[in-house]
Amino acid sequence: MRQSRFVLNLLLAGAVLASVSACGTQPTLRPASQSAAPMARMVKVRGLPTDYYKGTEGLTGMPLVQALNGAVAKHTDLGYDTARDHLFADVADTNDDNIVEDIYTGEAFTGVRDRGTASKHNLNTEHTWPQSLGAKGAARSDLHHLQSSDAGINGSRGSFAFGTVAGSPTFQFPAIDGKTCIGEDARGNTVCEPRPSVRGDIARGLLYFYVVYGGYDSTSLKNFVNEVRTLVAWHDMDPVDAAERERNERVWQVQGNRNPFIDEPSFVARAAFNRMDLSRPSRPSRPR
Ligand SMILES: [Ca+2]
Numbered sequence: 515m516r517q518s519r520f521v522l523n524l525l526l527a528g529a530v531l532a533s534v535s536a537c538g539t540q541p542t543l544r545p546a547s548q549s550a551a552p553m554a555r556m557v558k559v560r561g562l563p564t565d566y567y568k569g570t571e572g573l574t575g576m577p578l579v580q581a582l583n584g585a586v587a588k589h590t591d592l593g594y595d596t597a598r599d600h601l602f603a604d605v606a607d608t609n610d611d612n613i614v615e616d617i618y619t620g621e622a623f624t625g626v627r628d629r630g631t632a633s634k635h636n637l638n639t640e641h642t643w644p645q646s647l648g649a650k651g652a653a654r655s656d657l658h659h660l661q662s663s664d665a666g667i668n669g670s671r672g673s674f675a676f677g678t679v680a681g682s683p684t685f686q687f688p689a690i691d692g693k694t695c696i697g698e699d700a701r702g703n704t705v706c707e708p709r710p711s712v713r714g715d716i717a718r719g720l721l722y723f724y725v726v727y728g729g730y731d732s733t734s735l736k737n738f739v740n741e742v743r744t745l746v747a748w749h750d751m752d753p754v755d756a757a758e759r760e761r762n763e764r765v766w767q768v769q770g771n772r773n774p775f776i777d778e779p780s781f782v783a784r785a786a787f788n789r790m791d792l793s794r795p796s797r798p799s800r801p802r
C-alpha cells in the first residue's frame with residue numbers, strides 16, 4: 515500500500531524527540547452546530563429503538579447523566595478476546611475492506627480480519643480510558659472506548675490524559691491529517707493530543723465511559739477531571755460522521771448498547787460536563 519509506506523516513512527521520521535514548536539494542529543474542522551439542538555430535533559437513527567432514551571426528556575446536568583446511565587449501561591460483556599475480534603473484524607472496519615487504520619496516525623493495515631491478523635501487523639487494542647484507571651472487567655472489553663492502534667504509539671500514549679500540548683512535544687507522530695503529539699499542556703501535565711479528525715471520536719467514547727463506569731469505586735477520574743473541558747470542545751470541533759454512526763450500530767449489534775453522544779450529540783451540551791462537580795458522590799451507578 516503506497517499510503518501505508520508513506521505514513522510509515524513519516525512515522526520513522528517523526529517518532530523522535532521533537533525540537534519543534536507545539537503540536538500546532540489548529541483545528542480546521544468546522545464547528546458543530548448541533549450542540550445547542552433541542553431534543554425535539556432528534557433525527558431518526560438506524561437501529562435505535564424509539565424508547566431507548568425514554569426518561570431523559572427535559573433533563574440536564576447530573577440527572578441527565580444518571581438517566582443516560584440507566585438507558586445504556588446494561589450490555590453484554592463479550593469478554594476480551596471476542597471483543598477484540600469484533601473490533602478488528604467489523605467495529606473498526608466499517609467499510610468491510612479488511613483495512614483497519616491506526617487511530618492516532620490513520621496508517622492503513624491490510625488483511626486485518628481478527629485479533630490474530632491484527633497482531634501480525636503490530637496492531638493492538640487501545641483503551642482510550644486506560645486500564646490502569648479503571649477499564650477493568652466489563653469496561654476492559656467495552657468496544658465503545660476501544661480503538662485500533664499501532665502497538666508502539668499505544669505504548670507511547672500509555673495512560674496519559676488527552677489534552678492540548680502547549681510547549682514542544684516530547685513525541686510526535688505524523689498522521690495522514692496533521693499529527694498526534696505527546697507533551698506538556700499549559701499546566702505542565704503530560705497529555706496526548708490526537709490528530710484533529712479523531713478528537714471527537716475519542717471524546718465521545720470517554721464521555722460514554724464516564725456515564726457508564728464513572729460510579730465504579732475502581733474507576734479513577736484522575737484523567738477525566740482534567741480532560742473533560744477539552745473533550746467537550748473536541749466533540750464540537752469534530753462532529754459525528756457517517757463512519758462513527760456505523761461504528762455505533764456495529765457495537766450495538768454485538769454488545770447491545772449504544773453511545774448516546776453519537777446518537778444525539780446535543781446530550782453533551784445538555785449534560786454541561788464543563789460545570790458538573792465530577793467529584794460529588796451522586797455519580798452514575800454501576801451497570802445492572
Ligand atoms: Ca476499512
Ligand SMILES: [Ca+2]
Nearest residue numbers: 711712715752
Ligand atoms: Ca471524527
